[in-house]
Amino acid sequence: MRAAAGLAVAAALAATLALPGAGPASAQGEGEGAKGSPIKLQLNRLEPAGDACRTYVLVDNSRGGALKSLKVDLFAFDTEGVAQKRVAVELGPLAEKKTSVKIFDFAGIACPKIGRVLLNDVLSCEGGEASREGCLERTETESKASVPFDR
Incomplete structure (x- = not known):
């Protein structure tokens, strides 16, 4: 059961990172601020x-x-x-x-x-x-x- 829960969390994380604007690239853009x-x-x-x-x-x-x-x-x-x-x-x-x-x-x-x-x-x-x-x-x-x- 733990393995199934772990797979579900991994799948949810992968789906979230695949969304436009999500993940590391978005975080860099937000941190860019007025300077860049x-x-x-x-x-x-x-x-x-x-x-x-x-x-x-x-x-x-x-x-x-x-x-x-x-x-x-x-x-x-x-x-x-x-x-x-x-x-x-x-x-x-x-x-x-x-x-x-x-x-x-x-x-x-x-x-x-x-x-x-x-x-x-x-x-x-x-x-x-x-x-x-x-x-x-x-x-x-x-x-x-x-x-x-x-x-």
């Missing part, structure tokens, strides 16, 4: 604004902790791949587990002249246990605009 969660930057829209190109960036911090500051270094390249404009943009403060939109201009360059935007670096990242290097490593980029957004 991604910061997703999406180049969402480009629109003309006089002699500048107004830029909308969606900042997805939906899985991370609050940050007082997230300052990034961005380059706009023309359609031939030549660097044209550099801008430092403060995307913070970022609320914990929140998504927001930040708007800034690439002055002196028309939107149709932009062929690519590059996240060159993270200049500062402050809040909790955040570090500049850690935030750069956690940052992911994507684009819904007409041009790529790379890192």
Whole structure:
């Protein structure tokens, strides 16, 4: 009878570990916390604004902790791949587990002249246990605009 009970417990444990989100991988994800969660930057829209190109960036911090500051270094390249404009943009403060939109201009360059935007670096990242290097490593980029957004 003990053997049958032991087999039943082993079968129940095996079934539990087979469930999605159960077991060691889930425990690692939960322990990851704000320190390892991604910061997703999406180049969402480009629109003309006089002699500048107004830029909308969606900042997805939906899985991370609050940050007082997230300052990034961005380059706009023309359609031939030549660097044209550099801008430092403060995307913070970022609320914990929140998504927001930040708007800034690439002055002196028309939107149709932009062929690519590059996240060159993270200049500062402050809040909790955040570090500049850690935030750069956690940052992911994507684009819904007409041009790529790379890192």
